[in-house]
Amino acid sequence: MKKIVFVFPIVSLLSLCFLFSCKKNEVMNLNTLTSDTIKKDKNTFDNTAIDSFFENYPLLKKYQADVEKLYQKHQYHYIWFGKNGINEFASLLYDKINNLDEEGIQIKVPYKDKLEELYNSSENNMMPNIETELLNSSLYFFYAMNVYHGLDAAKSVEIEWYIPRKKQSYISYLDSLLSNPSLINKEEKNLISQYFLLKKALQKYRQMEKQGGWNTITIDTAVTSYKIGDSAKAIAEIRKRLFLSEDLKTNSESSIYDKALSKGILNYKVRRGFLPSNIITNELIKDLNVPISERIKTIIINMERCRWVSSDIPKAKELIAINIPSFLLSYFKNQEVVLRSKVVVGKTMNKTVIFSAPMKYIVFSPYWNVPTSILKNEILPGIAKNPNYLAEHDMEWNENKLRQKPGPKNSLGLIKFLFPNSNNIYLHDTPSKSLFDRETRAFSHGCIRVAKPKELAAEILKDDPDWTPEKIDSAMNSGKENWYTLKSKIPVYIGYFTAWVDNDGTIHFYNDIYKRDDLLASMLFVK
Numbered sequence: 001m002k003k004i005v006f007v008f009p010i011v012s013l014l015s016l017c018f019l020f021s022c023k024k025n026e027v028m029n030l031n032t033l034t035s036d037t038i039k040k041d042k043n044t045f046d047n048t049a050i051d052s053f054f055e056n057y058p059l060l061k062k063y064q065a066d067v068e069k070l071y072q073k074h075q076y077h078y079i080w081f082g083k084n085g086i087n088e089f090a091s092l093l094y095d096k097i098n099n100l101d102e103e104g105i106q107i108k109v110p111y112k113d114k115l116e117e118l119y120n121s122s123e124n125n126m127m128p129n130i131e132t133e134l135l136n137s138s139l140y141f142f143y144a145m146n147v148y149h150g151l152d153a154a155k156s157v158e159i160e161w162y163i164p165r166k167k168q169s170y171i172s173y174l175d176s177l178l179s180n181p182s183l184i185n186k187e188e189k190n191l192i193s194q195y196f197l198l199k200k201a202l203q204k205y206r207q208m209e210k211q212g213g214w215n216t217i218t219i220d221t222a223v224t225s226y227k228i229g230d231s232a233k234a235i236a237e238i239r240k241r242l243f244l245s246e247d248l249k250t251n252s253e254s255s256i257y258d259k260a261l262s263k264g265i266l267n268y269k270v271r272r273g274f275l276p277s278n279i280i281t282n283e284l285i286k287d288l289n290v291p292i293s294e295r296i297k298t299i300i301i302n303m304e305r306c307r308w309v310s311s312d313i314p315k316a317k318e319l320i321a322i323n324i325p326s327f328l329l330s331y332f333k334n335q336e337v338v339l340r341s342k343v344v345v346g347k348t349m350n351k352t353v354i355f356s357a358p359m360k361y362i363v364f365s366p367y368w369n370v371p372t373s374i375l376k377n378e379i380l381p382g383i384a385k386n387p388n389y390l391a392e393h394d395m396e397w398n399e400n401k402l403r404q405k406p407g408p409k410n411s412l413g414l415i416k417f418l419f420p421n422s423n424n425i426y427l428h429d430t431p432s433k434s435l436f437d438r439e440t441r442a443f444s445h446g447c448i449r450v451a452k453p454k455e456l457a458a459e460i461l462k463d464d465p466d467w468t469p470e471k472i473d474s475a476m477n478s479g480k481e482n483w484y485t486l487k488s489k490i491p492v493y494i495g496y497f498t499a500w501v502d503n504d505g506t507i508h509f510y511n512d513i514y515k516r517d518d519l520l521a522s523m524l525f526v527k
Contacts, residue, residue: 044076045130053134059110063141070137070171078128079178080136085126086119089181090136094119096147096184097139103147104202104300106525115139144170148190150307151523159519162355163493166310192314195306197501202299205292213292214241217285226280230257238280241288242268273326273510275439295499298509301520302499309495319491320359320427322448324352325498325510327441329427329450331459339459344430344441344449351514352446354496357419358489362457364475364482365406366416370395371424374445375402406479414476415453417460419492427492429453429476442513448494460490 050071054064070079080090097109109115118132119125125132150156153165168190177183208214217237226235236255243251248264262278269276272287313319318333324345331339346352370379379402383389390396394405404410413429423446430449435441450456454472461467464487475482498517501507512518 043078043128045078045128045133047071047076049130050134053131053138057111057135057138060135060138060142063138063145066141066171067134067137070174073171078133079174080133081128086132087178087181089178089184092181092184093136093140093143097143100143100146102203103199104303105146106300107146109139110142111135140174141170144173148307150304155523156308159516159523160351160354161305161308161496162353163308163495164310164356165308166312190311192306192309192311194309194497194501195303197503197505198299198303198306198499198507200505201499201501201507202296202303205296205299208244209292209296214244214288216289217241219282219285219289221282224282226257228257228259228262228278231255232257234285235261238285238288239264247271271506271508273439273508275437295509297521297525298499298517299507301517301524302497304520304524305495305497313491313493316491318488319493322492322494323500323510324354324494324496325513326500326508329448329456331456339452339455341450341452341456342436342441343427343451344435344443345513346444346446347442348514350444350446352444352448352494353423353425354494355421355423355425356491356493357421359417359419359460359492360486360489361418362460362484362486363416363418364472364484365414365478365480366410366412366428367406367481368404368410368412370402370404371445406481413449413453415457417450417453417456419490425494427453427456440511440513460486 047068050064050068054061054067071077080087094115097112097115100107100109115135118129118135148168148170149165156165173190183189215237218234220232220234223232223234226232233255235257236253239248239254239261240251242248242261242264245268247267248260250260252258252260254261257280265278265280265284266276268288269284274284314332314335316332318331320329320331322329322343322345327343327345329339329341329343330337331341379389379395386392390402394407394409395402396405397403404412406414408414408431411430413431416426416428418426425447427448427450432443432449433451435443435449436451454476457467457472457476458469461472467484496514496516498510498512499507500510
């Protein structure tokens with residue numbers, strides 16, 4: 001019995017030691033866990049904070065879904081704070097938002113006063129702060145949507161812009177900006193280069209506006225035009241006006257129309273898409289009198305259109321672009337223009353549609369299948385008046401449809417370029433060559449007539465040994481329709497820009513032939 005009694009205390013003692021050791025380990029583990037938790041709490045936040053934030057900031061609620069996705073990706077870690085407080089990119093974003101006007105953005109920044117308050121508080125900038133954190137994230141999406149994306153796609157369709165808009169992940173882009181903040185000043189990833197050229201022009205024109213812009217030129221109703229050698233007060237005013245817009249390098253202040261002024265007039269007319277002539281008409285003076293504020297407005301409108309164009313488009317190996325207001329086609333290969341051609345576009349009642357599609361076929365000596373609307377409104381009335389109408393126009397019935405035979409009288413000319421689309425629009429030649437000499441070239445039923453169709457075909461088929469210039473000419477004049485399928489499709493973009501800047505910084509303004517600018521302005525310039 002004594003032996004047993006002796007062993008029991010020893011076992012009890014060992015048990016107590018083991019229990020004490022376990023308790024000690026538990027305390028140590030608890031201390032470690034608490035330390036980790038505290039450390040975690042300093043770098044992350046509770047996801048319920050997002051709902052609370054947007055309840056307090058309802059004007060930013062449209063960005064809540066993006067903010068939630070952002071922090072789900074980052075496991076609710078603070079992303080705008082580093083070891084030394086608010087990070088570099090947060091400061092850059094703050095500066096960008098304070099200078100949205102440079103981007104042509106005409107809307108009020110929501111909660112800008114609160115943003116100022118938070119950034120001017122050193123306390124809020126040093127330690128992670130949930131309000132500063134979520135306000136930065138929300139305003140990042142506000143900035144990205146307004147500067148990179150622009151108006152909602154439904155609104156661009158409302159003004160009949162049917163070129164597909166590229167979908168972008170601004171969450172992924174934010175990650176790259178956080179790792180390399182300087183990228184925000186190199187935004188070519190999201191915007192085409194034309195946007196930045198227009199942005200520079202905007203800065204220049206605003207500076208001119210601050211310096212007084214240009215005065216209104218006096219129009220003498222008794223004089224219909226001025227030519228070289230004429231003298232008038234208006235001549236000196238025109239000279240000053242052209243000097244301010246950099247169409248003239250110097251201003252002699254002379255009231256005599258000389259060769260130097262003539263050069264400035266020609267420069268201005270080229271920039272405006274007018275026919276080259278040194279005659280100064282009252283209509284030209286009225287155009288010179290358009291206030292600089294209106295030119296600034298036009299620049300901003302076209303910066304918005306640039307936001308709708310995918311930055312991948314100009315990088316295509318080759319593409320054909322038509323700008324409706326300038327009546328001009330440009331064919332690019334490896335981002336260089338290899339051909340420019342005047343074009344005729346749809347008249348106001350038959351507007352050429354803004355869209356894109358891949359060119360697949362060239363048709364030599366084409367038939368013209370007369371559209372039902374033209375048949376009903378134009379040709380049938382012509383037949384009623386003239387029984388010989390069809391013969392005189394080389395037309396024939398084919399399976400209850402009317403078509404025009406291939407040949408020099410054909411309305412499509414000797415060649416057409418097809419990029420199948422629901423709008424039934426394509427590029428083609430025309431027998432009405434004189435229309436290309438007009439200043440305003442909106443005469444078609446919607447399709448696009450090309451001044452240099454043979455040259456366009458030659459450039460498209462340049463690398464195809466089966467199509468020499470001689471063979472192209474022969475096929476165009478064979479009188480027999482011949483379809484050729486392109487080996488590589490060529491993207492065709494039909495756009496609408498009333499302001500365009502060349503790579504050398506020269507800005508062109510074109511007439512708003514379809515009156516689309518005012519509608520877009522009503523969406524952008526919200527009072």
